[in-house]
Amino acid sequence: MERQIRYQREANLEWARQFTKQPGGERLLSCIQCGTCSGACPLSIYMDLTPRQVIALVREGFREDALRSKTIWLCASCYACAVECPQKISITDIMYRLKREAIRSNLYPKRFPIPVLAREFCEMVRRRGRNSEFWVVFRMALRSNPFVLFSMARTGWDLWRTGRLSLRKERIRRINDLQFIPAASKEVD
Amino acid sequence: MEPPAKYLYYPGCSLKATGVAYEESLLTTLRLLEIPVEELSDWNCCGATAYMSVSEASATLLALRNLALAHQAGTKDVLAPCSACYLTLRKSHELATHYPEAAKDVERFLEQAGLPRPDSVRVRHPLEVLYTDVGIQRLRELTVRRLQGVRMASYYGCQAVRPYGEVDDPHEPVRMDEVLRAVGVETVDYPLKTKCCGGSLTGTIHEVGLRLNYILLKEAQRKGAQAIVTICPLCQFNLDAYQREIRKQTGEPIDMPVLYLTQVIGWALGGGFRELGLHRAISGRKLIEQWFTVKKEAETYV
Numbered sequence: 001m002e003r004q005i006r007y008q009r010e011a012n013l014e015w016a017r018q019f020t021k022q023p024g025g026e027r028l029l030s031c032i033q034c035g036t037c038s039g040a041c042p043l044s045i046y047m048d049l050t051p052r053q054v055i056a057l058v059r060e061g062f063r064e065d066a067l068r069s070k071t072i073w074l075c076a077s078c079y080a081c082a083v084e085c086p087q088k089i090s091i092t093d094i095m096y097r098l099k100r101e102a103i104r105s106n107l108y109p110k111r112f113p114i115p116v117l118a119r120e121f122c123e124m125v126r127r128r129g130r131n132s133e134f135w136v137v138f139r140m141a142l143r144s145n146p147f148v149l150f151s152m153a154r155t156g157w158d159l160w161r162t163g164r165l166s167l168r169k170e171r172i173r174r175i176n177d178l179q180f181i182p183a184a185s186k187e188v189d
Numbered sequence: 190m191e192p193p194a195k196y197l198y199y200p201g202c203s204l205k206a207t208g209v210a211y212e213e214s215l216l217t218t219l220r221l222l223e224i225p226v227e228e229l230s231d232w233n234c235c236g237a238t239a240y241m242s243v244s245e246a247s248a249t250l251l252a253l254r255n256l257a258l259a260h261q262a263g264t265k266d267v268l269a270p271c272s273a274c275y276l277t278l279r280k281s282h283e284l285a286t287h288y289p290e291a292a293k294d295v296e297r298f299l300e301q302a303g304l305p306r307p308d309s310v311r312v313r314h315p316l317e318v319l320y321t322d323v324g325i326q327r328l329r330e331l332t333v334r335r336l337q338g339v340r341m342a343s344y345y346g347c348q349a350v351r352p353y354g355e356v357d358d359p360h361e362p363v364r365m366d367e368v369l370r371a372v373g374v375e376t377v378d379y380p381l382k383t384k385c386c387g388g389s390l391t392g393t394i395h396e397v398g399l400r401l402n403y404i405l406l407k408e409a410q411r412k413g414a415q416a417i418v419t420i421c422p423l424c425q426f427n428l429d430a431y432q433r434e435i436r437k438q439t440g441e442p443i444d445m446p447v448l449y450l451t452q453v454i455g456w457a458l459g460g461g462f463r464e465l466g467l468h469r470a471i472s473g474r475k476l477i478e479q480w481f482t483v484k485k486e487a488e489t490y491v
């Protein structure tokens with residue numbers, strides 16, 4: 001990453017404080033920048049910012065830098081960082097919050113398959129109550145990069161051959177139970 | 190701890206599709222152990238990691254609906270074999286019980302859907318059931334066949350042994366090795382046992398996903414394992430389904446069986462090849478056939 005200079009006035013400390021109120025983020029301000037999270041993270045070498053850098057940016061209130069990073073989307077929510085952090089900060093939950101805000105503020109990288117997958121997944125669950133792995137992946141590919149479908153074909157065939165590819169779209173009986181979803185996500189998050 | 194009278198099985202989406210062999214082998218194993226189990230009626234998707242990335246409140250409620258249904262059914266123990274389901278269900282339960290503010294919202298929304306608060310429900314994992322409820326001693330007694338001279342690496346993946354979970358120690362888990370050894374399987378030291386497989390990354394940022402799985406397979410090989418044993422449908426899928434591609438990219442002859450713990454245990458307890466879903470493997474099929482096909486006269490009873 002290029003070295004960039006930020007000024008105090010660009011920091012949004014108000015925003016940073018929100019993280020300390022969420023479950024897992026209470027101890028954000030006690031981060032000692034030890035880098036244990038980055039060391040534990042199996043994906044840090046593929047990220048543009050390491051988890052430690054993301055935590056530093058969040059804590060100081062550099063909102064856009066944190067929200068625009070690819071790091072938050074590469075995070076596989078494996079909790080390795082959270083388990084190892086000596087200050088008991090749930091970095092994973094902070095990443096989740098950043099993902100949600102990036103989607104809501106439209107700051108995620110366009111055609112980047114991960115946020116697209118997340119949205120397709122939720123859409124399917126909201127309508128049916130269950131997700132079909134096949135259809136979610138299929139729709140994600142169409143919306144991000146249709147060419148990957150060719151490379152997926154071979155794996156698809158292997159799964160079909162072994163009876164592991166289900167094309168069924170299931171639906172739960174009491175789908176009305178899920179009416180809380182739009183309301184809950186508007187009101188509480 | 191007194192083992193429960195009955196488990197309510199929460200399959201989640203994977204165990205009905207790519208992970209169907211996990212369902213088959215789990216149900217067969219429980220049958221052989223004479224443990225009553227029933228599928229949770231009208232269960233919905235747990236939301237996995239994707240829903241949490243879009244809306245925390247909805248994700249929590251989505252997961253909690255399942256526990257509320259279990260509560261209504263009068264069962265205390267919900268069995269969630271998929272690591273992502275297991276963690277998501279437990280996490281939502283904890284949010285709703287330990288964070289008063291979240292709990293208030295949860296209660297309000299659940300009430301609107303006519304659902305109870307699922308306070309008394311416990312979310313359990315098959316490894317816990319085998320290790321804690323059944324126990325090593327009983328597994329040893331019930332073993333009817335042994336895999337001779339096969340070395341396996343027990344692989345936990347990430348979410349089953351992270352915060353929220355009670356499956357095993359997050360730093361140095363050992364229960365899977367103990368369970369495997371109880372039925373006579375030799376296990377190797379596998380330092381990557383809790384390193385994440387990348388989850389859905391193989392489908393999104395494919396190159397990165399492949400690399401993570403290559404490292405896991407390679408290290409198992411280096412430690413002398415002939416197979417990897419998993420407890421999560423996503424781990425199994427990633428490690429099993431992409432070996433062809435990994436071979437092509439790296440030029441290395443990797444063709445390693447990736448089994449479910451319940452397949453190995455179920456077989457040792459006397460389960461059949463197909464009822465344990467062993468025919469559904471993609472990689473290492475020859476070895477799997479060689480190890481698990483029972484030739485009547487050659488069978489080694491213990």
Ligand code: SF4
Pocket residue numbers: 030031032033034035036037038051052055084085086087088089091
């Ligand atoms: S491991 Fe914890 S304390 Fe160390 S840098 Fe990461 S978040 Fe900060």
Ligand code: SF4
Pocket residue numbers: 037040041042043044051074075076077078079080081082091092095385
């Ligand atoms: S939860 Fe995310 S940031 Fe933490 S170790 Fe796993 S992938 Fe890295």
